[in-house]
Amino acid sequence: MSVQTDKANLALSAQDIPQEAFDWYDEYAHGDIDRRTFLSRLGTLSVAGLTLSVVAGALTPNYALAEQVSFNDPDITATYVEFDTPNGHGKGRGYLVVPKNVSAENKAATVLVAHENRGLNPYIEDVARRLAKAGFIAFAPDALFPLGGYPGNDDEGRAMQKTLDRAKIEGDFMDAATMLKNHSLGNGKVGMVGFCFGGYLTNALVANMPETINAGAPYYGTPSKTNIDKIKAPLQLHFAEMDKRVNATWPDYEKALKANDVDYQAYIYKTANHGFHNDSTGRYQEDNAELAWSRTVDFFKQNLSA
Template identity: 70%
Template sequence: MQGNKNNAPLVIPQVAFDWYDEYAHGDISRRTFLARLGTLGIAGLTLGTMTAALTQNYALAEQISFNDPDIKGRYVEFDSPNGHGKGRGYLVVPKGVDEMNEAPTVLVAHENRGLNPYIEDVARRLAKAGYIAFAPDALFPLGGYPGNDDEGRTMQKTLDGEKIVADFIAAGRFLKNHTFSSGKLGMVGFCFGGYLVNQLAIDLGDDLDAGVPFYGTPAKSGFEKITAPLQMHFAALDQRVNGTWVDYQPILDQLGKTYTAHTYADVNHGFHNDSTARYNEAAAELAWQRTLEFFKEHLA
């Protein structure tokens, strides 16, 4: 059973979540996804109801208002000479942080569709907890997140993946060296952003002090370069990502890397994203509390 936090839970068949995962990761088209949903014919669940529940409603995802008096957010650009030349992201600073009162920093990595409102809200949640948060937009070279996830997903597919990684590396160094930074850098990411955490744990080396990938796939090589402790979060029903952990975990063990891994029962990929029916409040809140405790331990 899944449900948006402001609505009564909807009983949606697991196969519908599996199809959505295929669609969200580009394995099937929207037309195929909708056609499959239309074959279910479950009493009380129309095609429109299921589609609305499974796709994003970002009005549900705002936990921290953009004009919350305890934080200050703005969009800033940074240099990315090895990426797309210039990057842009959403920087959120806690109230009272300045050159004389520094704070640890956290880089926030979005999913495979650009910097959407859910990820911006995650950045505000971190700032509310006392961190300087920075959420880059991989789509900046194409004009930025278009306000539509389908279009954003299509746009991100056209970009060079290595340049996206380079942009996030540049963003991490920009953030770690920010005027208000304490010099400590953490990173959290979701889905594609979870992969970026795993990749930047390699590419940033000692510059990264803690990494938290949510349902992220591993990098392809270079694992011996990881120095940051990692905290992984997995959804028990997420067969695609969990299949990669089977191979990744023994590598980390063999190399003696520091990590913890949490798997949440009966939840789907994307369970932390509170804008769709995949959201699971209990698992999301537990995972987020663990994330904040992990950052407190390694960044404070």
């Protein structure tokens, strides 16, 4: 079966999945319930024409679907690189993607990509490649590097990331941002985009590294716990209408941004669930995802030019 057919079937199945299932998956993905409870709850649903395995399969990632830009695309060069993280675990590793036309004479803006709460999975790597295709130097660190790196499945990755000190993870990403700021092929401007936990990281780095991060685009991320009053960079925030957990934090965050005269735009995508940009699961909404992404790319082009 082709990837295109798989995507069509995934979208078709998702249309018939009750909202409760998306809500339970969000609880499961964020560690509030275990897999057995998640599957048990799904089993109580009466979903016409769909089995438990089909519903569960539509909600959990299938990373064969999440490649929009090939690793071998002739316009980019993708490699894994290690970097020093004195503010984190001491040493980090990430996925660096550079446009082929970038050189010491033709520098580009850089964008730090922050993954969800499960390590550097194939979807996030593809996001980095998409940015490089758009002309940016993109770098996506793997918070799980101290434990051997993303293990190949989200359940194990989620469990691994939960054991790590969040402050050290933040330190790893802060040192990654500093590395990008000083990258020999970079123009000195650093943007950041992140999803879920990575959205939180984006909010945190914009607040805590105001001289380093020049533009932030968090997707369904909670606010920084500190230094919102220090934010200098413009923000473009993306929220899903059905994402009650994250959306509950937005009114107070928006109030703080307004009080501190932060330049921000916030978009709430109708009927979308948390994770709507991730094209490997049934939460994916193509129209909303493409609209959000086009806005993000334009936002970075506007704010990261030399």
